[in-house]
Amino acid sequence: MNSGAKRYLLLALLAALIVSGFSAYFNRYYLGVAIDVGINIMLAVSLNLINGHTGQFSLGHAGFMAVGGYIAAKFSLLLQPALPPWMQPLIFCAGLLLGGAIAALTGLAVGVPTLRLYGDYLAIVTLGFGEIIRVIFQTSETFGAATGLTGIPNWTHFGWAWSGAAICVFVVTCLVNSTYGRGFIAVKDDEIAASASGINPVRYKVTAFVVGAFFAGVAGGLYAHHKSFLSPTGFDFMKSIDIVVMVILGGMGRTVGVIIAAILLTLLPEYLREFSDYRMILYALLIILIMIARPQGLFTFARRRPDSK
Amino acid sequence: MAPLLQLDQVTICFGGLTAVSAVDLRLGPRELVGLIGPNGAGKTTLFNLITGVYPPTRGAIYFDGRPTANLKAHQLVRRGIARTFQNIRLFASMTVFDTVRTAVQVHRTHGLRDALLRGGGFRRAEAEVERQVRELLALFQLDRVRDEPAVGLPYGDQRRLEIVRALATRPRLLLLDEPAAGMNPTEKSELTALIRLLQEKFQIAVLLVEHDMRVVMGICERIVVLDYGVKIADGPPAAVRANPRVIEAYLGEEAAPHA
Amino acid sequence: MTEFLQQLINGLALGAIYALIALGYTMVYGILRFINFAHGDVFMLGAFAGLFFTPVVERVFPPQSYSGGLVVLLLAMAVCAGLGILIEMLAYRPLRNRPKLTVLITAIGVSLFIEYTCQHRLVFGAAPRKFPDLIPVKTWNVDLLVISSTQVIVFVTTLLLLVILRFIVQKTRMGTAMRAVSFNEQAAALMGVNINSIISFTFGLGSALAAAGGILFAMSYASIDPLMGVQTGLKAFVAAVVGGIGNLPGAALGGLLIGVIETFAGGIPGLSNYRDGIAFTILIAVLIFRPTGLLSKPQVEKV
Numbered sequence: 098m099n100s101g102a103k104r105y106l107l108l109a110l111l112a113a114l115i116v117s118g119f120s121a122y123f124n125r126y127y128l129g130v131a132i133d134v135g136i137n138i139m140l141a142v143s144l145n146l147i148n149g150h151t152g153q154f155s156l157g158h159a160g161f162m163a164v165g166g167y168i169a170a171k172f173s174l175l176l177q178p179a180l181p182p183w184m185q186p187l188i189f190c191a192g193l194l195l196g197g198a199i200a201a202l203t204g205l206a207v208g209v210p211t212l213r214l215y216g217d218y219l220a221i222v223t224l225g226f227g228e229i230i231r232v233i234f235q236t237s238e239t240f241g242a243a244t245g246l247t248g249i250p251n252w253t254h255f256g257w258a259w260s261g262a263a264i265c266v267f268v269v270t271c272l273v274n275s276t277y278g279r280g281f282i283a284v285k286d287d288e289i290a291a292s293a294s295g296i297n298p299v300r301y302k303v304t305a306f307v308v309g310a311f312f313a314g315v316a317g318g319l320y321a322h323h324k325s326f327l328s329p330t331g332f333d334f335m336k337s338i339d340i341v342v343m344v345i346l347g348g349m350g351r352t353v354g355v356i357i358a359a360i361l362l363t364l365l366p367e368y369l370r371e372f373s374d375y376r377m378i379l380y381a382l383l384i385i386l387i388m389i390a391r392p393q394g395l396f397t398f399a400r401r402r403p404d405s406k
Numbered sequence: 407m408a409p410l411l412q413l414d415q416v417t418i419c420f421g422g423l424t425a426v427s428a429v430d431l432r433l434g435p436r437e438l439v440g441l442i443g444p445n446g447a448g449k450t451t452l453f454n455l456i457t458g459v460y461p462p463t464r465g466a467i468y469f470d471g472r473p474t475a476n477l478k479a480h481q482l483v484r485r486g487i488a489r490t491f492q493n494i495r496l497f498a499s500m501t502v503f504d505t506v507r508t509a510v511q512v513h514r515t516h517g518l519r520d521a522l523l524r525g526g527g528f529r530r531a532e533a534e535v536e537r538q539v540r541e542l543l544a545l546f547q548l549d550r551v552r553d554e555p556a557v558g559l560p561y562g563d564q565r566r567l568e569i570v571r572a573l574a575t576r577p578r579l580l581l582l583d584e585p586a587a588g589m590n591p592t593e594k595s596e597l598t599a600l601i602r603l604l605q606e607k608f609q610i611a612v613l614l615v616e617h618d619m620r621v622v623m624g625i626c627e628r629i630v631v632l633d634y635g636v637k638i639a640d641g642p643p644a645a646v647r648a649n650p651r652v653i654e655a656y657l658g659e660e661a662a663p664h665a
Numbered sequence: 666m667t668e669f670l671q672q673l674i675n676g677l678a679l680g681a682i683y684a685l686i687a688l689g690y691t692m693v694y695g696i697l698r699f700i701n702f703a704h705g706d707v708f709m710l711g712a713f714a715g716l717f718f719t720p721v722v723e724r725v726f727p728p729q730s731y732s733g734g735l736v737v738l739l740l741a742m743a744v745c746a747g748l749g750i751l752i753e754m755l756a757y758r759p760l761r762n763r764p765k766l767t768v769l770i771t772a773i774g775v776s777l778f779i780e781y782t783c784q785h786r787l788v789f790g791a792a793p794r795k796f797p798d799l800i801p802v803k804t805w806n807v808d809l810l811v812i813s814s815t816q817v818i819v820f821v822t823t824l825l826l827l828v829i830l831r832f833i834v835q836k837t838r839m840g841t842a843m844r845a846v847s848f849n850e851q852a853a854a855l856m857g858v859n860i861n862s863i864i865s866f867t868f869g870l871g872s873a874l875a876a877a878g879g880i881l882f883a884m885s886y887a888s889i890d891p892l893m894g895v896q897t898g899l900k901a902f903v904a905a906v907v908g909g910i911g912n913l914p915g916a917a918l919g920g921l922l923i924g925v926i927e928t929f930a931g932g933i934p935g936l937s938n939y940r941d942g943i944a945f946t947i948l949i950a951v952l953i954f955r956p957t958g959l960l961s962k963p964q965v966e967k968v
Contacts, residue, residue: 210953225945232942275521279508290495295483295512377781384774392767
């Protein structure tokens with residue numbers, strides 16, 4: 098299993114880079130959608146670590162994404178004119194990591210004070226944190242205030258987005274599928290029993306928030322360099338809901354299901370463009386119906402044997 | 407011999423209610439002690455105090471000669487105190503194997519970084535964890551159901567699994583909270599044998615809360631009686647059974663001795 | 666000083682509206698232990714109901730009269746009470762006894778459904794609408810203070826509704842049953858309380874109050890749109906949590922508090938841009954330092 102996971106990661110990275118190399122031959126529109134898919138997989142899988150595996154229902158993922166996006170975009174905007182073009186990938190990579198790191202710090206800042214909160218209280222407080230982050234960007238002149246940032250270099254190619262997604266899936270899967278990772282699930286199932294088994298719930302909850310926020314931040318950076326502009330309204334609580342719906346639809350704590358859901362929920366709106374008037378109404382109905390009929394998610398199948406072999 | 411667990415005048419109040427009042431208790435390293443008392447006597451609360459779920463309002467608790475004040479539940483597990491729960495608390499989304507695996511990792515040497523890098527050390531550590539889990543499951547005859555969901559097991563097996571999970575943390579003191587509750591006579595006699603086995607095999611101290619007097623009187627060397635949060639008796643089974651205060655406390659209760 | 670009093674009056678007028686909405690959140694939470702995310706949208710529907718009833722009512726009552734305004738208010742409250750009951754029956758009742766998060770997500774779905782349906786061009790459309798003047802618009806100057814007839818109506822209506830609510834909850838059979846269910850649902854059911862009808866009643870009552878809040882909000886700000894319930898609803902929810910969720914006087918107090926603090930912060934130059942973040946900052950502070958809210962007792966978790 099261990100070497101297997103690494104092999105999958107290398108394979109995925111290779112595939113992403115090869116496809117990226119042939120980017121020029123693909124339809125630009127489809128390529129754009131494919132990049133969206135990669136970014137959304139990152140967002141959904143990272144939120145799944147917090148909401149699904151660790152059971153800490155967060156409604157503030159768009160906030161972490163905003164932090165990473167704004168930081169990475171600002172970084173590129175500041176450094177791009179000053180440095181030669183061959184350094185672009187370096188700037189980009191450094192900006193993404195910096196954005197992810199600051200998002201992770203934000204995750205720490207959200208995770209620690211909310212440790213004592215559960216369920217819907219936690220949901221509403223994380224929602225509040227997300228809104229506060231948005232209001233800060235909306236007010237800050239450095240980050241373009243209400244207009245946001247424009248003219249961000251268009252650096253996110255297919256390879257970047259899908260490599261990011263592959264690394265994110267790898268890290269979350271490895272974290273959870275290890276003896277260490279049983280702690281996340283133990284905390285979700287029963288915090289008191291987890292502490293009685295020697296698990297430190299605080300550490301696991303905070304780890305989930307920090308790692309989840311990091312990848313949301315990197316995804317935000319990729320998003321910024323894909324769309325070329327950022328506006329604070331793009332990170333409102335609707336964006337967080339969108340990511341939550343991917344996790345719910347895929348099945349909380351089921352990585353494969355969540356990836357499928359992220360792909361479907363990115364593609365579906367593209368296919369429904371002609372019905373855009375009804376699209377969001379259908380989307381809302383879909384949420385209600387899934388919750389009533391299949392709250393465990395659409396893509397949860399009988400779980401295979403645990404990875405103990 | 408120095409006591410493994412020592413409670414000095416331990417008291418806890420919830421609002422105006424004193425649930426446990428000035429309790430003194432000593433437990434030797436390999437002792438098997440029964441803790442009994444009528445419903446609401448404060449037995450489970452005493453467990454929660456010893457395992458760090460609540461801090462005592464007054465008094466002090468020492469484990470292995472060191473005070474346990476300010477230690478969280480999971481830290482006490484690392485020191486060597488493990489427990490089971492009155493109302494079974496298993497991990498609802500885990501298999502039997504994973505339930506025990508979760509507890510075995512208390513003393514692991516690898517963590518987050520190794521889980522990600524997945525080097526040779528990590529693989530060896532994981533293999534070692536797995537070996538320990540298998541051994542424990544085999545010892546308690548749970549290896550047949552290792553891949554079943556923990557909460558899907560029959561009731562008696564769930565109780566047993568909780569005990570195995572507690573033992574997986576390699577404790578020196580095991581607190582069992584009504585392990586025989588809801589069991590039929592066959593299961594109860596199996597449980598009695600199991601408690602004896604684990605005490606001999608693992609060389610640990612056991613503190614046992616139990617309503618079934620036959621189980622308690624049958625295996626405990628010493629019995630402590632609580633009533634309204636106060637310790638009213640402490641001694642060998644025969645002496646406790648004859649103690650007038652104990653008989654008085656149990657009058658009207660279903661569980662008169664020999665019930 | 667005048668400036669301070671003026672801001673206080675404005676803040677209280679806004680806070681009174683938050684309080685009316687917060688009561689609905691807190692009542693539903695008290696009974697079902699979940700956040701009815703769609704409550705803010707019922708508030709919005711109340712405002713739109715007012716918009717559509719006004720021309721109808723003005724055929725019978727003189728335009729811009731207090732009697733006509735009252736009729737519009739009552740009609741909107743009745744319609745929204747019905748909608749609230751309907752939402753509960755269709756979306757939440759099938760999920761009774763399911764995990765809390767399932768219900769929470771459903772509530773978010775219901776909220777989105779109402780918002781997007783109302784934004785559709787065949788319903789209300791996304792653009793803001795002008796809300797008609799329901800009552801004679803006047804302003805009074807006391808020293809340098811300015812008080813509008815709308816603000817007076819906001820205070821009077823809120824106060825009256827709070828008194829009526831208190832009467833219903835404390836003195837009527839329905840109210841007693843409501844309190845019983847909120848205290849212990851199973852015991853109440855065993856005592857012969859019909860849980861379903863109590864839950865419907867609670868949703869009806871809460872939605873009627875939200876509709877009143879919607880009308881008063883529309884009268885105060887003159888412009889309404891299908892998304893007006895999002896921010897206002899969230900802030901009212903924050904008010905309910907700040908006051909201690911499940912606690913009726915707490916919700917009213919929390920509403921006033923949030924309204925006043927927000928208005929004062931809006932008056933401070935450096936802070937005014939952060940206005941929308943202030944309610945959440947208060948929420949986070951309260952939940953960290955006093956998780957059960959200002960007016961309720963802390964609880965111990967049972968092991």
